[in-house]
Structures are given as C-alpha cells and as structure tokens.
Amino acid sequence: MTPIETTLQAAHDASCNAYAPYSGYHVGAAVLLDDGTIITGSNFENASYGLSLCAETVAIASANSQSKLKHIIAIALAGGKPDQSGRAVLNEIADTPCGRCRQIIKEVSDATNIDTPIYCLHQSGYRRYSVSEILPDAFGPNTLA
DSSP: OOHHHHHHHHHHHHGGGOBOTTTOOEEEEEEEETTSOEEEEEOBOOSSGGGOBOHHHHHHHHHHHTTOGGGEEEEEEEEESBOTTSOBOOOSSOOOOOHHHHHHHHHHHHHHTSOOEEEEEETTEEEEEEHHHHSTTOOOHHHHO
C-alpha cells in the first residue's frame, strides 16, 4: 500500500473509536507526517453539542501535542454510520471536513507552508482535495497583517 492508502486505512480504522451516542455517525481521521508516522483521531461528541470534537481536530491536536504540527503532510478522513464493530460504513460520496475543521486544517497549511492535501474515503475509493479548494479566500495570518 502507498503511504496515502495506509493513512486512509488508519482513518477508517480510527472510526471504530468514535464516541458518537447522539449522531450515531462515526468519523476517523489520520494525519501523515513527513517521516511516515500516522497519528489518528476520532470524533468525540458531547451532550452540549457545541463542545463536541471532530476527528480531524482530534488528530491534528494530538500531532500538535507531540510537537509534530509542522510535520503534517496529509490528512485523511472516513465517516459513516457504524457497523456492528463500530467501524464507519462508508458513503457513496466522500464526507468532507466541516467548516471549523477546514479552518483548523488551513492553520496546518500555514504552519507547514504547503497546500495540505485532504483525502476523503468513500465506498469506491477516495477523493483528494487541497485546502485552497475546500476553503478559498480563507482567513489566515495574512488577514491579520
């Protein structure tokens, strides 16, 4: 498998760890680092919905807590209603990051100086996006200057 395929598999596997008692929708995410390491995250819901954490945010925050933020070279995600094992059953169309996650991924792009690729798994493969595609004219450090 390629590093991207391995990262997508890790994201799909991470969906088993989702805590999603309210939506029943499991999402896993994985970040690929420049040394080949993969760090995963899964969504973590809260009864106070606004306090829930998306899988992408969890994976990125975990990388950051390990001083690896500037080493992220790709992000992958997989989501869907869970099967009996808790693993997401993928949809026909790829799930994409929510608006909040897009902004967080933009921050990763700014920190790494790359247009971070985002790979979104679906039933028949995956779709690749760049940050500039999913968040055109984004708010970032240059906006504050």
